[in-house]
Amino acid sequence: MKIAVIYKSHYGTTKQYAEWIAEALDAKLLERSSVKSEDISDYDLVIFGGGLYASGILGINLVTKNPPKELILFTVGLANPEETDYSKILDKNLPAELRDQVKVFHFRGGIDYKKLNIVHRGMMAVMKKMTIGNKDYTQLNNEERAFIDTYGKEVDFTKQNDITPLIDYIKNHIDR
Numbered sequence: 001m002k003i004a005v006i007y008k009s010h011y012g013t014t015k016q017y018a019e020w021i022a023e024a025l026d027a028k029l030l031e032r033s034s035v036k037s038e039d040i041s042d043y044d045l046v047i048f049g050g051g052l053y054a055s056g057i058l059g060i061n062l063v064t065k066n067p068p069k070e071l072i073l074f075t076v077g078l079a080n081p082e083e084t085d086y087s088k089i090l091d092k093n094l095p096a097e098l099r100d101q102v103k104v105f106h107f108r109g110g111i112d113y114k115k116l117n118i119v120h121r122g123m124m125a126v127m128k129k130m131t132i133g134n135k136d137y138t139q140l141n142n143e144e145r146a147f148i149d150t151y152g153k154e155v156d157f158t159k160q161n162d163i164t165p166l167i168d169y170i171k172n173h174i175d176r
């Protein structure tokens with residue numbers, strides 16, 4: 001079975017997960033910009049991973065416009081997947097026909113505010129103002145607290161072991 005792991009990452013955490021997954025499955029690793037939509041049909045299974053930016057999944061249009069034979073998605077964001085409801089993100093990023101069919105995994109990335117480009121730094125400052133608003137810290141939900149707690153810092157939550165459910169899913173559900 002020909003498997004491709006395709007990723008889109010700004011700062012490397014999604015790339016890191018894609019590398020771990022490709023290595024575990026002995027799959028082809030490709031950066032999204034190097035893939036043309038017609039190349040997608042070369043693969044029996046595409047695992048697409050995109051970083052989360054303001055609730056958008058980077059580069060996702062590659063696989064939503066021209067869905068592969070089999071597709072698995074993963075997202076990488078700062079929020080803790082165990083405490084995050086991704087339904088709105090998936091509604092926004094996936095067309096209805098894919099929304100209920102595609103298996104999606106969520107991994108935790110990281111951030112180094114020193115390395116952010118000026119646009120991203122500005123976006124984070126706006127998001128901080130919007131998150132806090134007139135609220136007190138005790139009124140914030142877990143997701144909002146995680147954002148405020150890490151604001152301006154360097155944090156890395158990437159963990160190789162976190163890919164295990166995705167690898168197991170492929171082993172159990174995909175006929176290789």
Ligand SMILES: Cc1cc2nc3c(=O)[nH]c(=O)nc-3n(C[C@H](O)[C@H](O)[C@H](O)COP(=O)(O)O)c2cc1C
Nearest residue numbers: 009010011012013014051054055077078079109110
């Ligand atoms: C401008 C901006 C917006 C972001 N929006 C989200 C978001 O909506 N949800 C989330 O969980 N993380 C968000 N993040 C955090 C990134 O998803 C996180 O840093 C991720 O690890 C980045 O992936 P990358 O290193 O592959 O680019 C945002 C980060 C920036 C800089």
